[in-house]
Amino acid sequence: KAGVTQTPRYLIKTRGQQVTLSCSPISGHRSVSWYQQTPGQGLQFLFEYFSETQRNKGNFPGRFSGRQFSNSRSEMNVSTLELGDSALYLCASSLKGESTEAFFGQGTRLTVV
Amino acid sequence: GENVEQHPSTLSVQEGDSAVIKCTYSDSASNYFPWYKQELGKGPQLIIDIRSNVGEKKDQRIAVTLNKTAKHFSLHITETQPEDSAVYFCAATSYTGRRALTFGSGTRLQVQP
Numbered sequence: 001k002a003g004v005t006q007t008p009r010y011l012i013k014t015r016g017q018q019v020t021l022s023c024s025p026i027s028g029h030r031s032v033s034w035y036q037q038t039p040g041q042g043l044q045f046l047f048e049y050f051s052e053t054q055r056n057k058g059n060f061p062g063r064f065s066g067r068q069f070s071n072s073r074s075e076m077n078v079s080t081l082e083l084g085d086s087a088l089y090l091c092a093s094s095l096k097g098e099s100t101e102a103f104f105g106q107g108t109r110l111t112v113v
Numbered sequence: 114g115e116n117v118e119q120h121p122s123t124l125s126v127q128e129g130d131s132a133v134i135k136c137t138y139s140d141s142a143s144n145y146f147p148w149y150k151q152e153l154g155k156g157p158q159l160i161i162d163i164r165s166n167v168g169e170k171k172d173q174r175i176a177v178t179l180n181k182t183a184k185h186f187s188l189h190i191t192e193t194q195p196e197d198s199a200v201y202f203c204a205a206t207s208y209t210g211r212r213a214l215t216f217g218s219g220t221r222l223q224v225q226p
Contacts, residue, residue: 004156006156033213033214035214042216042217042218042219043157043202043214043216045213045214045215048213056212056213058213090156090157092214100145100162100206100208101147101159101162102147102159102214103159104149104156104157104158104159105156106154106155106156107155107156
């Protein structure tokens with residue numbers, strides 16, 4: 001059974017640009033959550049999607065957005081990038097949502113220069 | 114909101130010794146407590162979890178204990194091996210409340226051969 005797949009693995013962007021990250025959940029999983037991991041703040045929740053609807057949102061500015069498609073694949077977008085957005089962005093999928101038994105992908109390492 | 118504290122931040126043990134990582138949580142509504150292992154360059158891997166209706170759970174060399182009254186839960190690794198070296202994260206959430214995982218700050222475990 002394939003795991004959670006995140007693309008791309010690495011990205012370098014310039015301040016002010018926007019970026020889109022992609023996540024394909026484990027087959028059959030309908031919930032996708034996104035987390036930001038930085039050395040200073042650790043793992044912080046961004047948002048969760050279930051059946052194409054955002055069910056939960058963390059404390060991040062509106063520059064961070066996401067969506068989920070009918071096949072459960074999800075994308076997150078960050079607009080007007082800032083240096084502080086440099087982080088590992090992790091996607092987790094779970095079968096029924098509600099953050100139980102969440103399985104993470106390898107992440108996308110975003111560097112903003 | 115939930116707050117999870119994790120100790121110690123670093124832990125060095127000799128191969129074959131036991132390792133214990135402790136976490137405390139603040140929200141009595143939390144009832145699901147997973148542990149993740151993160152190796153360099155990889156996403157967090159779910160290694161064991163426990164729900165609040167259980168006091169202890171064991172899987173081979175790994176065990177987790179939960180004290181709901183004190184709001185403590187701990188990860189125990191016995192007979193440590195060099196491949197156990199990684200960063201371990203505890204987390205807490207409520208699987209009935211559509212809440213996101215709140216993570217501890219992580220413990221870097223180094224197993225010396």
